[in-house]
Amino acid sequence: MVxxxxxxxxxxxxxxxxxxxxxxxxxxxxxxxxxLALVIFSFTGSVNFGTWSGFSFELYATLFQDEEIMRxxxxxxxxxxxxxxxxxxxxxxxxxxxxxxxRRSKAVAESLTQIPxxxxxxxxxxxxxxxxxxxxNYVYAGFGLSFWTLLIGHICLSLPFVYLSxxxxxxxxxxxxxxAALDLGSTPRKALYQVTLPAILPGILSGFxxxxxxxxxxxxxxxxxxxxGLLSGAQMIETISTLVQARIKKGPLPPQMRALxxxxxxxxxxxxxxxxxxxxxxxxxxxxxxxxRNA
Amino acid sequence: xxWKNSKASRFFSLKRKYLAFPYILFLVLFILIPTLLxxxxxxxxxxxxxxxxxxxxxxxxxxxxxxxVVSLFMGLQxxxxxxxxxxxxxxxxxxxxxxxxxxxxxxxxMPMWINFxxxxxxxxxxxxxxxxxxxxxxxxxxxxxxxxxxxxxxxLPLYTTMLKLDRAQMEAAADLGCSPFKVFIKNVLPQSLxxxxxxxxxxxxxxxxxxxxxxxxxxxxxxLFGNSIYLNFSNSQWNAGSFMALIFLVLIGLSMLVTRxxxxxPVASRGGGIW
Numbered sequence: 001m002v003x004x005x006x007x008x009x010x011x012x013x014x015x016x017x018x019x020x021x022x023x024x025x026x027x028x029x030x031x032x033x034x035x036l037a038l039v040i041f042s043f044t045g046s047v048n049f050g051t052w053s054g055f056s057f058e059l060y061a062t063l064f065q066d067e068e069i070m071r072x073x074x075x076x077x078x079x080x081x082x083x084x085x086x087x088x089x090x091x092x093x094x095x096x097x098x099x100x101x102x103r104r105s106k107a108v109a110e111s112l113t114q115i116p117x118x119x120x121x122x123x124x125x126x127x128x129x130x131x132x133x134x135x136x137n138y139v140y141a142g143f144g145l146s147f148w149t150l151l152i153g154h155i156c157l158s159l160p161f162v163y164l165s166x167x168x169x170x171x172x173x174x175x176x177x178x179x180a181a182l183d184l185g186s187t188p189r190k191a192l193y194q195v196t197l198p199a200i201l202p203g204i205l206s207g208f209x210x211x212x213x214x215x216x217x218x219x220x221x222x223x224x225x226x227x228x229g230l231l232s233g234a235q236m237i238e239t240i241s242t243l244v245q246a247r248i249k250k251g252p253l254p255p256q257m258r259a260l261x262x263x264x265x266x267x268x269x270x271x272x273x274x275x276x277x278x279x280x281x282x283x284x285x286x287x288x289x290x291x292x293r294n295a
Numbered sequence: 296x297x298w299k300n301s302k303a304s305r306f307f308s309l310k311r312k313y314l315a316f317p318y319i320l321f322l323v324l325f326i327l328i329p330t331l332l333x334x335x336x337x338x339x340x341x342x343x344x345x346x347x348x349x350x351x352x353x354x355x356x357x358x359x360x361x362x363x364v365v366s367l368f369m370g371l372q373x374x375x376x377x378x379x380x381x382x383x384x385x386x387x388x389x390x391x392x393x394x395x396x397x398x399x400x401x402x403x404x405m406p407m408w409i410n411f412x413x414x415x416x417x418x419x420x421x422x423x424x425x426x427x428x429x430x431x432x433x434x435x436x437x438x439x440x441x442x443x444x445x446x447x448x449x450x451l452p453l454y455t456t457m458l459k460l461d462r463a464q465m466e467a468a469a470d471l472g473c474s475p476f477k478v479f480i481k482n483v484l485p486q487s488l489x490x491x492x493x494x495x496x497x498x499x500x501x502x503x504x505x506x507x508x509x510x511x512x513x514x515x516x517x518x519l520f521g522n523s524i525y526l527n528f529s530n531s532q533w534n535a536g537s538f539m540a541l542i543f544l545v546l547i548g549l550s551m552l553v554t555r556x557x558x559x560x561p562v563a564s565r566g567g568g569i570w
Contacts, residue, residue, distance in 0.1 A: 017392065020383075020387040024399065028402055031406055031446060031447075034418045034421060035406060050420070090321055093318055096311055097311055097316065098315045099311070115322075118500075119330070119547065120503075121501075122524050123504070123543050124326075126333070126536055127540065129528065130333065130537065133531075152325055188310075213408055219412055240410055244413055244416060245412050245507055248511055253419075257416070260413070272401055276397075276401070
């Protein structure tokens with residue numbers, strides 16, 4: 001009797017497990033349909049998305065010959081790297097500094113940090129443009145939208161996230177460490193480099209990655225705050241987002257974008273695999289240490 | 296080490312609290328002042344004189360009111376569908392008996408790293424290939440695009456809350472005679488409420504303010520808040536645009552009052568620190 005009940009229970013949990021996994025993979029598949037279609041149809045020369053006209057690498061060849069796309073890609077990458085770098089420097093210094101502030105001024109700084117986090121991108125972008133226009137109208141007539149206003153826009157986008165990635169690492173840190181370094185004769189600058197920096201480095205790195213993804217993906221802030229410059233020269237700066245948006249407004253997605261998406265997808269996949277392997281290794285290693293210590 | 300005792304060194308041997316100065320200056324110049332300018336522009340006319348013109352125009356133009364209503368509906372519907380689809384997924388992903396594979400969670404986030412304009416274009420082309428084009432089915436097409444784009448943002452905060460679920464409590468409830476349904480309603484749901492709230496916040500406002508997805512998938516037939524502000528921007532209607540932006544800021548303020556007591560981690564819900 002007891003035995004029969006148990007098998008029934010086991011059957012039940014097995015059914016739940018199979019059903020749950022089926023649901024997860026189905027949802028995953030549905031989410032990946034557009035990406036998978038782009039990847040598959042990047043290996044055919046057909047201009048129409050969805051028609052197969054034989055296997056070829058034609059789109060990859062035309063992708064790299066298309067000067068407009070290459071210029072937009074270059075702009076996107078330069079802008080992302082530059083704005084992320086500025087955000088990381090400003091945000092890390094900000095987090096380290098505000099960490100030392102008294103309670104009330106700290107609360108003010110924190111709420112200032114929250115504004116761009118909760119404000120929708122389009123409101124952020126509009127407010128920036130209005131200020132730039134205001135400056136041009138009332139303060140300095142020569143002021144206009146340029147690469148610099150675009151850079152400021154992208155820094156605004158990612159700055160709070162760098163701050164918020166570094167902050168928890170500072171909270172985890174033992175404040176006595178820095179003081180000990182000073183007591184042992186280290187200069188504040190040296191203590192900052194050799195004690196604080198290594199402790200918050202993981203936070204800085206994840207902040208940098210977050211800043212990169214926010215900038216690479218951005219459309220709204222870019223299209224609001226951009227002027228001429230970068231690789232576009234005297235013309236409006238085009239990034240991948242603005243270029244693709246302008247094209248899909250008029251017609252289907254440019255076929256070269258399938259090739260580009262495939263390359264981005266492969267790159268992201270590679271990064272994910274490498275990081276996962278590194279993390280599992282690290283985790284195993286730390287387990288090993290704990291085991292040794294216990295033994 | 297020459298500089299060690301010079302004046303310059305004393306200047307640079309800064310106390311750490313001064314390091315935040317450029318950060319705060321940047322936020323004041325490029326976040327705080329522009330936000331205040333929005334409020335100023337919302338209540339002034341083209342010449343900078345105080346005026347309620349933008350406000351009166353907004354509330355007396357039916358098309359603008361309908362933008363507000365349509366945006367609210369689109370936001371609510373997307374949030375609801377994302378929660379219904381994402382909640383079970385997050386629950387299963389966080390259950391060690393069902394999923395032992397941490398990479399699966401990363402797979403759910405990965406689409407966020409592929410340019411969303413390209414993804415939107417591809418979705419549009421695929422949908423019109425099966426007859427769901429923006430010309431004939433603007434609402435459905437836009438909804439599908441929104442859900443597809445915002446589902447990862449729902450699953451991530453839900454997943455982080457589910458990891459913290461007290462499973463012993465759930466088992467105790469079941470052992471003491473609660474039906475699975477009752478366990479869910481009385482125990483799982485209240486425990487995961489913070490996740491539900493932050494997931495909704497990640498979807499609702501961004502959907503209302505989105506531009507590219509609604510513009511592309513409905514072929515310009517559906518005008519959300521974002522599309523409306525974008526139009527104001529293209530026509531340099533700074534006062535009307537500012538007033539719409541202000542309405543948004545008020546909405547955000549209200550929602551923050553409601554959700555204040557739930558702790559949130561904006562970095563985690565953006566996909567930072569998944570590993």
